[in-house]
Amino acid sequence: IAGITQAPTSQILAAGRRMTLRCTQDMRHNAMYWYRQDLGLGLRLIHYSNTAGTTGKGEVPDGYSVSRANTDDFPLTLASAVPSQTSVYFCASSLAGEGDTQYFGPGTRLTVL
């Protein structure tokens, strides 16, 4: 692994189903983030984690949950998917002290029907 990986690359999901998007980084970055990107809108922060064991809510947290059991992994769970959660989801990470520059994974394209 080099950088940040996300899985799956894309997914079509029925409304009401539970779904976990996976994110793994091997850069030993302490901070990780989940964003959604919708056409015509800027990236919007869903949840973040400044360090393993801690998480925080971003701008649009409703309907999503996260956990940070270790430094490398930061999964995002949709407990009961709804069509408005159709979006492209990006995971990012940063190392405090480098101007906190965020580095992004390749994204997951999620469609909820």
Add this chain to the structure above:
Amino acid sequence: GQNIDQPTEMTATEGAIVQINCTYQTSGFNGLFWYQQHAGEAPTFLSYNVLDGLEEKGRFSSFLSRSKGYSYLLLKELQMKDSASYLCAVRDSNYQLIWGAGTKLIIKP
């Protein structure tokens, strides 16, 4: 509220120079970032400004005026591969990034 404004779309010619503007109104300021995003791909870091002035990196330069809440990204000697969206983001008082919707840059031969 917090707001980042940038033009939706710009067109430029290969070999020319283009300036993409970004204005912001945020609760606090702890740096401004520019990212490049090709269609269907992840954003990639281009530049970071925290002090007023110009930062130059090869063909790309970024300028910041904190008093005016204004930044621009300058791309010189445009190449077809520069066709992408350019995202402006400001780190606010909570150290979270607030993102603009992006400027889609179309390069014509």
